[in-house]
Amino acid sequence: MAHASYLDKKGLWSWLSTVDHKRIGLMYFWTSMGFFAIGGILALLVRLELMFPGQTIIDPNLYNKMFTLHGAIMVFMFIIPIIPAALGNFFLPILIGAKDVAFPRLNLASYYIFVTGAALAVIAILNGGVDTGWTFYTPYSIRSATSVVLTSLGVFIMGFSSILTGLNFIVTVHKLRAPGMTYFSMPLFVWAIYATAIIQVLATPVIGITTLLLVMERVLGIGFFDPKLGGDPVLFQHFFWFYSHPAVYIMILPGMGIVSEVIPVFARKHIFGYKAIAYSSLAIAFISFIVWGHHMFVSSQSPLANFLFSILTMLVAVPTAIKVFNWTATLYKGSIQLATPMLYALAFIFLFTIGGLTGLFLAALSVDVHLHDTYFVVAHFHYVMMGGTVMGLLAGIHYWWPKVFGKMYPEKLGKLAWGFIFLGFNMTFLPQFYLGKMGMPRRYHDYPVEYASLNFVSTVGSWSLGIGFAIMFSYLIWSLYRGKAASANPWNGKTLEWQIPSPPTEHNFEETPVITAGPYEYGVRT
Amino acid sequence: MLALFKLPQSSTMAPNIDNLFNFILWVSIVSFTIIVVGLIVFVLKYHRRRSDPEKTPYIEGHTPLELSICTVLFVLLMGIFAWGWIDYAKIITPAQNAVEINLIGRQWLWELEYSNGRKLTNELVIPKGKPVTLIMSSADVIHSFFVPAFRLKQDVVPGAYTQLNFTATEIGIFPAYCAEYCGTAHSGMIAKVRVVEPEAFEKWQQIWEIEQQLGEDSRGDRPVAPTATTEKPEARGQRIYAEKGCSACHTTTGQPLVGPSFKGLFGKQEELADGKKTTVDENYLRESIMDPQAKLVKGFQPVMPTYKGQLSDEEVNGIVAFIKSLKN
Numbered sequence: 001m002a003h004a005s006y007l008d009k010k011g012l013w014s015w016l017s018t019v020d021h022k023r024i025g026l027m028y029f030w031t032s033m034g035f036f037a038i039g040g041i042l043a044l045l046v047r048l049e050l051m052f053p054g055q056t057i058i059d060p061n062l063y064n065k066m067f068t069l070h071g072a073i074m075v076f077m078f079i080i081p082i083i084p085a086a087l088g089n090f091f092l093p094i095l096i097g098a099k100d101v102a103f104p105r106l107n108l109a110s111y112y113i114f115v116t117g118a119a120l121a122v123i124a125i126l127n128g129g130v131d132t133g134w135t136f137y138t139p140y141s142i143r144s145a146t147s148v149v150l151t152s153l154g155v156f157i158m159g160f161s162s163i164l165t166g167l168n169f170i171v172t173v174h175k176l177r178a179p180g181m182t183y184f185s186m187p188l189f190v191w192a193i194y195a196t197a198i199i200q201v202l203a204t205p206v207i208g209i210t211t212l213l214l215v216m217e218r219v220l221g222i223g224f225f226d227p228k229l230g231g232d233p234v235l236f237q238h239f240f241w242f243y244s245h246p247a248v249y250i251m252i253l254p255g256m257g258i259v260s261e262v263i264p265v266f267a268r269k270h271i272f273g274y275k276a277i278a279y280s281s282l283a284i285a286f287i288s289f290i291v292w293g294h295h296m297f298v299s300s301q302s303p304l305a306n307f308l309f310s311i312l313t314m315l316v317a318v319p320t321a322i323k324v325f326n327w328t329a330t331l332y333k334g335s336i337q338l339a340t341p342m343l344y345a346l347a348f349i350f351l352f353t354i355g356g357l358t359g360l361f362l363a364a365l366s367v368d369v370h371l372h373d374t375y376f377v378v379a380h381f382h383y384v385m386m387g388g389t390v391m392g393l394l395a396g397i398h399y400w401w402p403k404v405f406g407k408m409y410p411e412k413l414g415k416l417a418w419g420f421i422f423l424g425f426n427m428t429f430l431p432q433f434y435l436g437k438m439g440m441p442r443r444y445h446d447y448p449v450e451y452a453s454l455n456f457v458s459t460v461g462s463w464s465l466g467i468g469f470a471i472m473f474s475y476l477i478w479s480l481y482r483g484k485a486a487s488a489n490p491w492n493g494k495t496l497e498w499q500i501p502s503p504p505t506e507h508n509f510e511e512t513p514v515i516t517a518g519p520y521e522y523g524v525r526t
Numbered sequence: 527m528l529a530l531f532k533l534p535q536s537s538t539m540a541p542n543i544d545n546l547f548n549f550i551l552w553v554s555i556v557s558f559t560i561i562v563v564g565l566i567v568f569v570l571k572y573h574r575r576r577s578d579p580e581k582t583p584y585i586e587g588h589t590p591l592e593l594s595i596c597t598v599l600f601v602l603l604m605g606i607f608a609w610g611w612i613d614y615a616k617i618i619t620p621a622q623n624a625v626e627i628n629l630i631g632r633q634w635l636w637e638l639e640y641s642n643g644r645k646l647t648n649e650l651v652i653p654k655g656k657p658v659t660l661i662m663s664s665a666d667v668i669h670s671f672f673v674p675a676f677r678l679k680q681d682v683v684p685g686a687y688t689q690l691n692f693t694a695t696e697i698g699i700f701p702a703y704c705a706e707y708c709g710t711a712h713s714g715m716i717a718k719v720r721v722v723e724p725e726a727f728e729k730w731q732q733i734w735e736i737e738q739q740l741g742e743d744s745r746g747d748r749p750v751a752p753t754a755t756t757e758k759p760e761a762r763g764q765r766i767y768a769e770k771g772c773s774a775c776h777t778t779t780g781q782p783l784v785g786p787s788f789k790g791l792f793g794k795q796e797e798l799a800d801g802k803k804t805t806v807d808e809n810y811l812r813e814s815i816m817d818p819q820a821k822l823v824k825g826f827q828p829v830m831p832t833y834k835g836q837l838s839d840e841e842v843n844g845i846v847a848f849i850k851s852l853k854n
């Protein structure tokens with residue numbers, strides 16, 4: 001391994017002052033994974049409290065802060081940044097044959113903005129935490145005695161980081177593609193990150209303004225949302241979901257992108273329906289802007305609005321189903337290798353399909369009147385966010401680990417952790433669908449005894465998830481020191497990152513690559 | 527060990543909602559099975575051990591297949607949407623002769639008040655088979671009144687009225703939860719919905735009314751509430767109408783004064799100064815009192831003072847009930 005690697009320079013300052021997209025990607029990666037660990041521990045504690053009816057380990061006020069922090073950390077500090085800002089930063093330029101993103105310094109600035117926002121949120125936690133739920137619904141969030149202002153400012157600042165990253169990626173995709181790389185010979189991960197970036201740029205300003213209005217109302221007493229001050233509490237929900245529904249796709253589209261990369265490599269097949277997948281990413285990005293009201297069917301929004309939001313939400317199912325169909329069809333007549341990344345990609349399809357289908361129940365107006373704000377919703381979005389995005393992320397982490405660090409992870413332990421995570425996930429969240437259908441509301445510290453047995457099962461399942469992640473974190477870190485050296489192309493992939501050394505050199509490509517073939521040229525033409 | 531609990535279907539809407547739920551469930555089971563069987567069969571049949579990685583066929587896609595999936599799906603989705611909408615329209619349409627009950631949600635209990643002034647906390651007694659409309663508002667933050675056995679919920683919002691309509695079909699006691707997170711005791715904000723035979727309901731009310739007139743509890747085992755707090759909402763409204771000076775500008779006779787008369791006001795189509803029309807309902811009345819200039823009635827001056835902060839939710843409920851009683 002004589003080549004110079006981007007990891008060669010040592011010393012803290014060489015990291016803190018880097019403008020290399022790969023190093024910035026890695027800094028995002030470790031920061032967000034750290035938050036993932038914290039969010040995960042909070043989740044285990046929340047589940048432990050719910051193991052038995054009545055108070056098990058913590059009192060209601062602490063419990064309310066815990067589930068709020070779990071949600072806020074996972075959404076704003078883990079799922080939103082992890083794939084675009086960490087893996088996207090690292091691989092987007094390489095996948096299009098570029099030496100860096102369009103604005104490397106801005107890229108570093110985004111990271112520092114993110115860290116500043118996250119630091120405010122951490123200070124808020126140390127200052128007693130927040131108890132409003134990650135949704136900050138008014139007027140509760142205006143009257144709550146907890147650190148709402150600091151947390152909202154944190155979210156506000158992290159939003160800028162998300163916007164700037166999105167902007168950087170859009171320009172990068174338009175301007176820095178290697179000669180010969182047309183829009184339709186870009187890998188689908190690039191398409192997914194691109195669609196995500198558009199949503200980040202267009203939707204994030206709205207959450208920025210919303211959190212700012214919230215801060216102004218709390219600090220200056222200007223009545224936007226609290227009826228006591230002449231405001232409208234439901235208006236806040238419109239603002240909030242105008243961002244947070246598209247944000248759901250900021251979270252899931254990149255995961256879909258990773259799955260579209262992993263499946264062709266491990267099935268040795270051209271991706272089935274390249275254009276259908278690319279266009280469906282854009283379609284999803286577009287529709288995601290006009291369905292926010294499906295979170296508000298019983299909020300007292302007008303029946304006409306409910307009519308429109310319900311019908312529009314149904315439409316999202318079409319491009320989503322097309323993707324699931326295409327991934328499955330890619331396996332047809334392939335030569336399938338069940339390596340860890342592939343196992344996670346298959347888990348993604350399995351779990352995300354459940355997540356997507358249960359969305360239909362919630363989009364149907366009359367059924368949502370019953371299911372809204374119950375555990376059915378909790379299960380649904382965990383199947384989408386964790387069963388989808390996190391499984392996609394884990395597929396990506398294992399797939400690209402050899403490239404990023406030049407080290408192989410231990411395959412057997414990888415499969416073992418996958419088993420714990422897959423089974424644990426289903427054991428945790430499948431019972432929650434039933435609990436929700438039976439009427440158990442979400443954000444409950446205590447519940448009637450009817451719901452006891454399934455809550456118990458769910459808590460036990462969460463331990464299996466915990467064990468799986470503990471194994472995974474351990475062997476990944478172990479592999480950095482003791483792992484076998486990885487070859488340039490351990491999976492025999494055709495996309496550009498596999499044509500350069502592992503780990504890559506500082507400038508990715510010694511010579512600018514010229515692209516003559518698509519990214520998925522597997523199989524024999526007949 | 528796993529004794530799974532089943533929810534009773536205790537309102538007229540419950541079976542409809544369950545039917546659509548089950549329909550979507552079957553659609554989901556079939557779609558999911560297709561995908562998962564596909565995954566398993568492909569993984570087994572085309573496993574690396576049985577399939578040469580150098581000899582896989584080159585397949586780019588199949589547009590007609592994609593389009594037909596889109597079409598079938600689209601039709602199915604529109605069907606589900608329409609079904610959901612039709613039932614939803616039934617849920618939100620109040621019955622003409624519904625028993626109206628006021629509900630106030632506050633951290634962390636439910637207060638109910640019947641039209642005769644009877645008040646209950648965390649307990650709602652309703653007649654079986656009779657349509658009921660809850661007229662709901664919140665004294666603090668957002669709550670959501672949720673009766674799983676009825677498959678119905680509606681957010682209870684401060685500063686506005688929301689409604690929940692239902693007809694119970696089964697005698698029994700059913701829990702009502704708060705479904706919108708509202709702080710410390712959110713999970714303890716549970717009311718009992720007690721469904722009784724209509725005759726029993728009438729008796730239950732009559733006995734209470736007689737007790738009120740006698741001024742003491744005939745069974746002598748309950749403390750008698752002072753009349754001031756058991757005042758009928760309608761009567762309370764009438765009192766406020768006089769006390770807060772509404773009568774200076776509004777009559778109950780149909781004769782306009784400084785402001786329009788309250789007689790026949792409720793339910794009518796009101797013409798506004800900007801030429802728009804609006805139906806006089808609970809929310810309109812509340813707004814007219816709290817923010818009189820928001821919707822000016824045609825032909826009148828913007829002179830009515832705002833009563834924001836001067837009237838409690840209960841008092842506004844009373845005025846609304848009073849104006850309703852002057853319907854004809």
Ligand SMILES: [Cu+2]
Nearest residue numbers: 245248292295
């Ligand atoms: Cu949404």
Ligand SMILES: [Cu+2]
Nearest residue numbers: 704706708712
């Ligand atoms: Cu509540």
